[in-house]
Amino acid sequence: MKIKLCGADILDIEKTFECGQCFRWNCDENGVYTGVVGEYPARVEVIDGEIYITSDAPSTLWSEYFDLETDYAAVSAEFTGDYLETCTQYGMGIRILKQDSWEALCSFIISQCNNISRIKGIVERLCELFGEKLSFGETEYYTFPTAERLSKLSAEDLAPIRSGYRAEYIICAARAVASGELDLEGLKSCDYREAIKALRTVRGIGEKVANCVVLFGLNHMEAFPIDVWMKRALKENFPPEFNPESLGSYAGLAQQYIFYYARSMGK
DNA sequence: AAACAGGCCTAAA
DNA sequence: TTTAGGCCTGTT
Numbered sequence: 001m002k003i004k005l006c007g008a009d010i011l012d013i014e015k016t017f018e019c020g021q022c023f024r025w026n027c028d029e030n031g032v033y034t035g036v037v038g039e040y041p042a043r044v045e046v047i048d049g050e051i052y053i054t055s056d057a058p059s060t061l062w063s064e065y066f067d068l069e070t071d072y073a074a075v076s077a078e079f080t081g082d083y084l085e086t087c088t089q090y091g092m093g094i095r096i097l098k099q100d101s102w103e104a105l106c107s108f109i110i111s112q113c114n115n116i117s118r119i120k121g122i123v124e125r126l127c128e129l130f131g132e133k134l135s136f137g138e139t140e141y142y143t144f145p146t147a148e149r150l151s152k153l154s155a156e157d158l159a160p161i162r163s164g165y166r167a168e169y170i171i172c173a174a175r176a177v178a179s180g181e182l183d184l185e186g187l188k189s190c191d192y193r194e195a196i197k198a199l200r201t202v203r204g205i206g207e208k209v210a211n212c213v214v215l216f217g218l219n220h221m222e223a224f225p226i227d228v229w230m231k232r233a234l235k236e237n238f239p240p241e242f243n244p245e246s247l248g249s250y251a252g253l254a255q256q257y258i259f260y261y262a263r264s265m266g267k
Numbered sequence: 268a269a270a271c272a273g274g275c276c277t278a279a280a
Numbered sequence: 281t282t283t284a285g286g287c288c289t290g291t292t
Contacts, residue, residue, distance in 0.1 A: 112274035164288025206275050227273040
């Protein structure tokens, strides 16, 4: 069914889907996005300034997924300073998606030293090969494969997805999660720093990937992933003593604004 | 053709 | 504690 979700002023689907936090939403020639959340394929579009979603998912899922309970305008008002205010204005409409924790973990392992189009390709092949097929309209979609499924494979089995040296990391992570050694759900309720520490025990997960996982998959909005773009943006626009903690409990949103701005200007 | 991509790991100071 | 080189693959 098709539901009206919210106004396009509080959710900009292009910015939100293209800002680099997710890899499974694709745009058609009319600006309509399709993707899969959990086991639900969905279609998201803008009609007369409103966001509409077509899917079989329970309608409550979307407000959670898009973090609509949070007043981003109010949160963003705390982001001060010329440069950060510029970034904030430019990125207004971005929402931090509450993605599945395992999907986020796996996706950001794949993201290392890769560009977005290649990341998306690898993720797509991973889903087609090892996910469950879903039908929705004319097209076929696939779920993101579970950690349990991948834990039974070897790195060589992942050769067809062409993820290179990251295949070994994916398998390590899948085994850690499937065995219960890494309890992703549990990490949602513990301290942000503790969650990072736990994630970093897995081979292939360093500081940057761990921060992406806690921000996009474990609801720790104070996380502040720093990649090469962020490093440059911070160096050029913030004092050397700048500490992300000064941005408060939604520092991760500020990070996305800065990242999105830096990347848009840099290309 | 060779360098570089939204890191991470290991070895070596 | 910081730094360099290697790593798969694809693109420029």
